Amino acid sequence: APRSKIVDPLYSVPMPVLAGGHFVAKVLAEASVGVEGAWLLAPGSNVTLTLASTATEGSYLLLNFSVPADTASGLYDLYVRCGGELLTSPRSVWVLGEWPSELVFLHFTDIHIDIKVDGRSSSRYEAAVTLLNNLPVMFAVITGDDVDVGSDVPALRLFREITNRARKPTFIIPGNHDHAQTDEASFRERYYGVYIGPATWYRVIGRFLLVGLDTGLEGFLDSAQLRWLEGVLSEHRDKVKVLLMHHPFFNYATFGRVRGSWREVEKIRNVYSSWRDHIDSAKELLRLIEEYNVTLVLAGHVHGDAVVLYNDRTWFVTTTTTCAGIRPGDYRGFRIVRLSDRGEVLQLGVPGKNPLAGFSSFNIDLLKVAYVSDPQLKACTVKVSVAPGFELAIENLTVYYYVNGSVPASEYELYGDVDRVLGREVLSYGALHLVRAVVKVKPGEGFKVTAACYRDEAPPEVSIMMYTPRRPVSGKDSVMVYIRAVDEGYGIESVKLVYETPAGAREVRAEHVRGSTYQAMIPPLRAKEVRLKAVATDFAGNVGESSELTVSYVVPEVRVPKLTVSVKCEREVEVGREFKLTVRVSNEGNGTARSVVAELSAPEGIEPRSASQRWPSLEAGKSVAHEFKLKATKEGAYEIKVIVRAANHKAVEEVVKVTAKRPAGVEAYLPYLIVVAVAVVIVAVIAARRRRA
DSSP: OOOOEEEESBTTBOEEEETTOEEEEEEESOTTOOEEEEEEEETTEEEEOEEEEEEEETTEEEEEEEOOTTOOSEEEEEEEEETTEEEEEEEEEEEESSOOSEEEEEEEOOOOBTOOSSSOTTHHHHHHHHHHHHSSOSEEEEESOOBSSTTOHHHHHHHHHHHTTOSSOEEEEOOHHHHTTOOHHHHHHTSHHHHTOOSSEEEEETTEEEEEOOOTTTTSOOHHHHHHHHHHHHHTTTSEEEEEOSSOSBOTTOEEEEOOOGGGGGGOTTBOHHHHTTHHHHHHHHHHHHHTTOOEEEEOSSSSOEEEEETTTEEEEEOOOSSSOOOTTOOOEEEEEEEETTSOEEESSSTTSOTTTSOOSEEGGGEEEEEEEOTTSSEEEEEEEEOTTOSSOOSEEEEEEEEETTSOGGGOEEEESGGGEEEEEEEEETTEEEEEEEEEOOTTOEEEEEEESSOOOSOOEEEEEEEESSSOBTTTOOEEEEEEEEOSSSOEEEEEEEEEETTEEEEEEOEEEETTEEEEEEOOOOOSEEEEEEEEEETTSOEEEOOOEEEEOBOOOOOOOOEEEEEEEOSEEEBTSEEEEEEEEEEOSSSOEEEEEEEEEOOTTEESSEEEEEEEEEOTTOEEEEEEEEEESSOEEEEEEEEEEETTEEEEEEEEEEEEEOOOOGGGGHHHHHHHHHHHHHHHHHHHHHHHO
């Protein structure tokens, strides 16, 4: 037989009820099982319920409980003793003194536990829960992608754990990531349905109707869910209606007023692709929204804002992701929504920002919160920082610590920045104590306060588990180092990796992976060996260090070209006569030169003034040569420059000096001719005289 359990209400779908009113709890149990008792539990409060009536629905008991009229407003755990078993549903009954005339709530979406974005996956969700506990709002809605992978049980447990630290109601629906790696049965019976709750639901809060929908993996509503939705809407025609769904009806960053009709849904622009791909579903959803006068449709999925006022009646509001990845220039965030019982939307985000004109969500990146407990819940630390520019003025922050109730409350003390603590109280909460502290916040500064029944004076234990690759290549490989850090006291605050080379020591932050495992990345280094040491600091300020480890790098032979150039040319040339200049390029290195080019440049008076010769490559030990044909156009002394360069080699330059002269003419030999002529005349005269004699 299936194990007895409370299936409604749950922390993801709490039941609103007035003090003095009634609510029905749905319990999986045999019809013959009797109910021995039921009560509500909140910090410092225990309220006995009266069982007014019992009914059955298949395998379920429907228990109609009466809430005492003097019950204080607040969020309660439900306890039912049934057939000898004690059944519990935490944070599932929301008692109000009267129905509200206005809803004020937070919209979170796309939490994506256990995704890694700038460190711990849960850090921004812890900030979100802290905001819910502190802002003047009534509850929060979360529109899906609660975990990053739907079958990740540790992530589902962590989501449940963090959510249940909230002291106000949370209404939650699934997104496509919550369906990831599940089928219909396992989603309901092993994963989301077990750790979070039902995929679809509705709640009536006085004049308001809140409906949770499931757009599934593909981003639309099937016909069965649409029929169910129409039944809910038709049954509550007089309510101000709010729909929650994961996939938005309109595209990312769509803002402004839109007019249209469900009859011509194809003509409406900027409809999100999953709805356009299932146009019949989109048409039917829009018909229900129009005919039943839905005021507000809240969605997420696209990790960015979009707000459309449809036909001046229905607000389609998409909120940026609270915790996961974003586009450049965007930010992670949340909304504050105010809605009157007349259907007036009074606020959709940061006051003063027009939601129809652009992003209007609050920026949650400006608030950092970490919550860490020891394994026995005998110490709990909250670390908070508020950056300048945060749009909400928070001067005093209420922080809740859930600690072990087996230790007397008087033994718990606060440690850390206790000078910031303005007040505290310890309330009994079942097997726990709830320590409630009010801490003064200074924008731009943080605080760290621990509630514990002991003082932590022992340093963390830290060791380097492994690194990869085992033989990194110098100058090429990054090295991932895995670190184990354990603290039996207040918990690990930070882990870093210190690595030392001959050039000096550097450090890099280690990111939390899961459990006691951290990882740090060393960038590519030109080194033969690197010495590593991991350092962990706990929330008490104690520091632990690992033993030193040496990583040996493979230093590859560096193969580089070495180019030399020689130029051969006549030193004297004739004007107007072609001469040759031979360039020889040699590679005396051990690597191939790529894309080698020899460029010749000459001054005016030498033609051509420039020329070049290219070779695709030049292997080590090889030479190439090229003859450039040149001509001097006038006399003079010239310097001809040759530059050889390659894609992987710096330029090599050689200069040759050339003198250009004109060729010799008759006038050059005239003096010699005159001398010869005179000599000839003299010889002739002497010869003539001899003959006469």
